[in-house]
Amino acid sequence: xxxxxxxxxxxxxxxxxxxxxVRYLHHSFLVFGPMRIPVMELxxxxxxxxxxxxxxxxxxxxxxxxxPTVKISEVLEPGKQTIEEMLKEDLEAEKxxxxxxxxxxxxxxxxxxxxxxxxxxVEEEQLHIEDLEKLLRKE
Ligand SMILES: [Fe+2]
Ligand SMILES: [Fe+2]
Numbered sequence: 338x339x340x341x342x343x344x345x346x347x348x349x350x351x352x353x354x355x356x357x358x359v360r361y362l363h364h365s366f367l368v369f370g371p372m373r374i375p376v377m378e379l380x381x382x383x384x385x386x387x388x389x390x391x392x393x394x395x396x397x398x399x400x401x402x403x404x405p406t407v408k409i410s411e412v413l414e415p416g417k418q419t420i421e422e423m424l425k426e427d428l429e430a431e432k433x434x435x436x437x438x439x440x441x442x443x444x445x446x447x448x449x450x451x452x453x454x455x456x457x458x459v460e461e462e463q464l465h466i467e468d469l470e471k472l473l474r475k476e
Pocket of ligand 2: 386387462
């Protein structure tokens with residue numbers, strides 16, 4: 338795959354990760370009730386995970402001679418939400434994210450290091466998804 342195109346795709350992923358940081362931080366400010374502490378801490382932790390991913394992707398962009406974006410993907414702002422509604426929104430966003438990473442994987446197979454880096458991120462996104470599904474599970 339052409340380097341220019343790889344950089345473009347990585348910038349798309351960076352936009353998503355930056356949006357993820359904003360979304361999780363926003364959610365972390367809006368947790369009320371008896372479950373506030375653990376849920377708020379989970380959201381903060383996820384914001385940090387998204388920061389880690391953004392750093393990995395951003396550094397790769399400059400390593401390839403590209404320029405990292407300052408744009409961020411759209412973050413929903415539905416106003417007041419319950420914890421469950423926020424978790425559902427996060428689950429959908431995580432699912433979109435993993436699809437983007439997975440679509441990218443076969444295109445960079447020849448770059449073993451980049452491929453491995455993306456696989457590691459995919460594994461973490463998968464854990465985020467499974468965790469959110471368990472948090473939303475009723476029985
Ligand atoms: Fe991520
Ligand atoms: Fe994630």
